[in-house]
Amino acid sequence: MKKKNASLLLMLSLSLGVTACSANKEETQPTSSSASTGTAPAASSASATASPSADPAAKKLDISLFEGVWSAIPDPNGAGIQAINEKFNVNFKANLVPFDQGGQKMAVLMASGDMPDFVGLGGADPSYLKWAKQGAFLPLNDYIDKYPVLQLIPKTAWDSVTVDGNIYAIPRFFTTKYRNVPIIRKDWLDKLNLQMPTTYEELLNVAKAFTFNDPDGNGKDDTYGFVMANGLDNEMAMGSGFYSDTWSMKNDKGQYLPGIITDASKQRIQFLRDAFKAGVVPKDWPVLTYKDNRTTFYSGKAGIYYDGTPGNKGLFDQLLKADPNAVVETIPPFKAPDGSQALPGLSGWYQMYSLNGKLKNDPDKVDRILSMINYFATFIPPEQQNENNPDFDWKNGGVGKGYTMENGVADYPEASLSLRPKSYLEIAEWAPSDEALQVEKKAINPIQKAYAEKSVKLWSTPGMTYINPVFSIHSDLYDTKFWELNTKLIDEQTKMIVGNTSMDNWDKMVQDFLKNGGQDVIDEVNQKMQEAGAEPVYK
C-alpha cells in the first residue's frame, strides 16, 4: 500500500519535472531566435498599430515585478499599491525580496521560465549580459523616444546596458559626485592647532594627535585617529589616484593599471602600516565592519571616517548628541603620483529595469510599464518637494499619512512605508545634474547641513571629479577574474598592514597578480578602452 503510493508519487513528480522542463524550452526557444533575427522591426510595427487605438489606458492590465530591494519590504496589499492600481489602471503585483537574496531568486525565476513582466536588476553584470544574449529581455530601442524622462539618461549609461546594439534595460539615476570619501573632524583639527593634512605624512601626524592628545577634551584616552574595516575597501584613499578600483596610472608599455597594484596604493598601504604600528586605529580592525566603524565615528570616538554627501541624518543626529560642537568636513584630495588631484566619481547610474522578452506582442503592457517608470522617475526639484506639489504628494502617500513635513523638509516614517506608492517602485528620480538635487538643502541637522554645504562646494570645483574609464566598457575578465585576484591582493595587503609580512613583498605580490591572470585582465581592459575611446576624465 505504502510502497505503491510512494512509487506513484515519485513517478508523478518525475513526470511533472520533465514536462516543466520541456515546456520551458518551447517557450524560450522562439523568443531567443526572434530576438537575434528581427525583433526591433516587429516591435516597432506592433507599437505603431497599437497607438491609434482609442484609449489604451482604458483596459485594466495585470503587471508583475520582481526585484531585490535594499529598503524594508512593504505590505503587498498596502494603500500604496492600491493607489498605483487606481492611477495606472493596473493590477500591480510587486514581488520584492531583500536585496542579498534577490540575485539568487532571480536566477531561479529566469531559469524556470517564470520571469515576471519586468524585473529590477543591480547592473549590467555577467548574468544580465547572459540573459540579454539569450533573448530573455525586450529590446527597448524603439520605445524609449516616447518617454520624456528617458531622454535625460546620458549616452554612457545607455551604452553600459546595450548588448549587440539592443538596449535591454532602463538605467536608474545615481549621482556622479558625492561618493563616500574621507571626512574629518575639523573641530578636532582646530582644537589641536593642526592644519588640514595634504600628504600621508601630515595625515599620520594628525591621526596620532587625534589619538593621543585628547581631542574631545574629556581627559580620557578614548579616541582613535581613524577607523578602518576588514576588506580594506579603499581605506584612507586620499584622492582618486589612490583608489584600488580606479584606472589612471600607466605602466611602461602605456597600459592603464588598476589602482590596487600601483605605487599610489603602495604609499597608502605603507601609511596604514605605520598608522597601525603607531596605534591610531582600533587594534581589531580586521574583524570590524563598516557598521561598527560608523558607530565609532558618529558617536564621536574617531577623527576620520569616510562617507558620502549629504550622509545619513540619523547618524548625524547621533553625533550631535555626542558632541554638539562637532564640525565635519571632506578632506580635499592629496596629489597622487600620477599627478592627479581629484575625488573619485561614480558611474552616474545604479540599478535598472528590464522588461520580459515575451511582451513584444503586447505593446499596451509595455507602454503601461514604461509610463509607470517614466512617472516615478520624473524629477521633482527640491523646492517643490512638499505637499503643494500633487505628484510629490501622491508618490509619497499624502501629507500626514505617508510622510510628514518638518520645517519645509519631508520626513518618511518607517511605519507608513506601505502607504507610500513610492515604496513599491522605488526609482531614483532622474535629476538634470547632481547640483540640481541640492542635497545640502535637505539637511536639517546643523552639523550635517554645514558638512553637506562644504562638501558640495568641493565636489563642484571644475576638474575635481574623476570619471573611471571602466564605466564605459564590458570586460568579462574584469567582471570576474579581476575580483578573484583582488581578494588575494587584499589579503596580502592586510598582512602587510598588520606587520605579518614586510613591505618588500610588494613587488612579489604585484608579480604574482600579473602572472596569475592579472596581465590578461589588464590587456583586455585596455583593449576595450581603446575600442570604446575611453580615457580617464576629470570633470
Place this chain on the structure above:
Amino acid sequence: MYRKSLSEKTFDGSIILLLVLTSLLMLFPFYYMIVISFSSYDDYMRHGVMLWPKQWVLDAYRSIFESRAFVRSIGSTVFVTVAGTLVDLIMTSSMAYALSRDIPGRKFFNMMVVFTFLFGGGMIPTYLIIKSTGLIDTYWALIVPGCISAFNLIIIRQFFRGIPNELNDAALIDGASEVKIFVLIVLPLSKPVLAAFSLFYAVGHWNTFFDAILYLNDSTKWTLQVVLRQLVILGNVSDTLHQSPEARMTQLEHQTPPETIGMAAVLVATIPILLLYPFLQKHFAKGVMLGSIKG
C-alpha cells in the same frame, strides 16, 4: 569510606572551574543580548558593553511587537513548525516502518533513499517541481518537499528493526493488521526516537529562511527568520563580495534598526524553540543512541 587525595581534589576542582568558565563563556552572549534588549538605545550608544542595563526599558520589545510583519511572521513560523513537524513525523515513521519490514523490493527503496542522500536535484529543478505541483505561494511548499529526511528515515528504520519480532508475531496471531501493529505497538514503543526527531524537524522548520523567500511571493506569509534578518542584518555590508561603490553607498544609506531592537528580535525568535530542548532532552540522548547502536 574512600577519601579523595589532595591531588584528586585539585584535579576535580580545576575541571569544575574550567567547565563553569566554559559555560559562562557560552552564556554570556545570551546574557548580553538580554541586557542590551532591555536598555535604551542612547545608553547602548554611550556605553557600549554593559553588564546591567542603566535603566530598564521595554522600547525595543514594544517596537517589534507593534510591527505587524513581525507578529504575523511568528504566526507563519508557528504554523509551519507545528504542521510541518507533524507531517514530517507521519511520513517519515510510516515509510521507515514499511522499510523495516520484510517486504518485496525493500532493497530497491532503500537504495532510492540512500541515493537522495548522495545526490540532490538542485535549486532550479526543485523550484520547477514545486511550481508545477501548484505549491508556490502556499505553506505546503515549505513542508512537503523536505518531509522525509533520508538521514532521519534510516535511523528511525534501524530503531524499528530493533523492536523484537516476537511482538509483531504475537500481534499478528491476535489478528492485528500491519497498520494496527504500527499505530498501537511500534509507535508507542518508539516515543524516544520520535521525540528526538520531532526536535530535529521542528528546529529545521523554525529556521526556514531561503525557502520562504524562494517559494512565497506574498511577503505577508514570510517566516520569522526572514523578517528577523531584515531587522538585524539589513545595512550590514558583506565585505567578502565585490560590490560597486553605488551598491555600497545605497546599502549604507539604509539605516538598520537600532541594535537594541535587533537583540530583542533575536531573543523573541530563539527562546520558543529553545524551550523545547529541556522537555525533549531526556528522550533526545536515548533516542539517538538507541537508533544508532542497535542497528
